[in-house]
Amino acid sequence: MVDVFTAAASPVSKFRSPATVAVDNLLRKTLRVSDPRDPDQIANALLNFYPEEADRDRREQAGLPYSSVPDYVPQARNTGPSSVEMAQAQDDLERDLQTLSTSSPLKDIRIEMIGWGRSIRQLANDGLAAARLALDSVNHDRAMSARRQLGEYSRLARYVGTLTDGSAILFRRFAQSCDVLAGLILVAIGEGLASNGITRSTSIVRSAAGELQARRNAVIMALRSLTGSVESTLGQEDWPRGIEAYRNLVQQLEAGGQADLRALLEENALSQAMDDLVDLSTGASVEGLRELSTASAMLVHRFQRLIQFGQSIPVPIDVPITSGPPESPPLVAFVSSLQLFVDAFVSKGSSRLLYVARPPIIVYGLYGAGGPDQGAIRLMNLTIARGFLLEQVDCFAGCGCDDDDISCQVLLDYLLFLLDRAIDLYAVGTDPDGLGEQERRATAVGLAIGATLDLTDQLKNPGMLLCEFSDKLKNKLGVIRDELLDPFGGPGAWDPGLKSLMVRELRIAYQAEDQTERLVRSLTPQCDFNVFNFRNNQSLIRWMIRAILQDTFGLGTNLPSPVQMPSPIASSMASMGQNRPDYWSA
Known part of the structure; x- marks a missing residue:
């Protein structure tokens, strides 16, 4: 069910409806693409998502029978500086897992070792795939999570190997392979940032487009509750705290000459301002993020000024139970939801992994002149x-x-x-x-x-x-x-x-x-x-x-x-x- 909000007619909001954003997020999550509007990325993602059908099409184009043995070894998809190391690390992991699951001294825990292998293979594949798309905050977090779990398996393998007679070297070699893959995930994240042109001064939005859309919807709903446009009936013991707070806020903004902030209390203007920022983040491209880091600066400053005004508005209703100036729950909800939306643009993503993925000798001049x-x-x-x-x-x-x-x-x-x-x-x-x-x-x-x-x-x-x-x-x-x-x-x-x-x-x-x-x-x-x-x-x-x-x-x-x-x-x-x-x- 899609919640459709009224938005002003603009070149952005006209073509970027909430339903479109939801479809883009679904494609990005399922196919692991950075830009769902790029047909080349979608085509390559579908081929990777259905490898058997892709191989069948390739062999049909080559005039070969479908069921024969593949006549070539597929090349690694990653073509960065660490592609050779990744292929070697994955091959070493497979050899170590095979050794642990077939070793005679470990036959009593053979099933457990097979379970380890299944889990670790999935972690390694997901971590490396997410690391290549680390420009997106969701994939960055997934990659770091996979690295953490690989490290835990590595430590567990060393622990078990130390207390297992005759098989310590097997477990330690396996732990070393897990460590190498975990380290390569960090390198892959840094390579992904470097290949997309991220420098030390580039601001990275640490919230996904779908999350920004949800935060935007929460702000609009809180504004409707504050202004009284939401249909609700007050009880005999309820006070109109939202309407009273909204009236006081409008009066203080008008008295203080804050016409630009007064405009943000109108639903169409507020939704258009937020939609412009959400749309820039949906492509997950470096150009959009760089544009977003500069375009959001002034608008976020306006939001912060409105938040400061909203936090200082008292509601002159005398309630004997409370101590101090009474507050308005609808106003607090509006200010809190607006602050949650602003927080996504205030924080700056870390670019320290550039110095892990790239040699220090080439960092100066390519990724910022300030150095680490x-x-x-x-x-x-x-x-x-x-x-x-x-x-x-x-x-x-x-x-x-x-x-x-x-x-x-x-x-x-x-x-x-x-x-x-x-x-x-x-x-x-x-x-x-x-x-x-x-x-x-x-x-x-x-x-x-x-x-x-x-x-x-x-x-x-x-x-x-x-x-x-x-x-x-x-x-x-x-x-x-x-x-x-x-x-x-x-x-x-x-x-x-x-x-x-x-x-x-x-x-x-x-x-x-x-x-x-x-x-x-x-x-x-x-x-x-x-x-x-x-x-x-x-x-x-x-x-x-x-x-x-x-x-x-x-x-x-x-x-x-x-x-x-x-x-x-x-x-x-x-x-x-x-x-x-x-x-x-x-």
């Missing part, structure tokens, strides 16, 4: 450090298999997994100083690395030393820790917001580790190492996270209740009467 910001510099440092850490982790894995070595191996694998998460956070960060919300969340990885170094330091833990790391590995881990922690100082200098964020991240990591351990123990029932019963019937990693929370913040690991229901109206009225007996006597 502080966050991009840290991102490049973390990606370089990850390669060294992975080499040391794999080297450490072949040195022994006693309890101490296994405990350290589990710790190193976990740090490698956390480092990938820190890279993901820095990859989507937008703060030029590298001090934004994403970078603040990555600080928790620095705390975990510091705790691991303490556990393997003879001077700090003389009676609880797990094992010895090489000086080279300790120095590299120290560099990574300082890279993540130094921009924010020590925990003693953190503001309450950062401390609360760290507590939340550590508690979520604790709960996720508990679920991972249950899955690992179900796949390795014959092994019972001290890694699961390290201290007080807790695993090593969960004990370490609990120690960080206790020693650094003095808190536990329990998460707050996910759903907190408010008190019913009767209880609220009763408590209000107890706190204000004068109200009931009045």
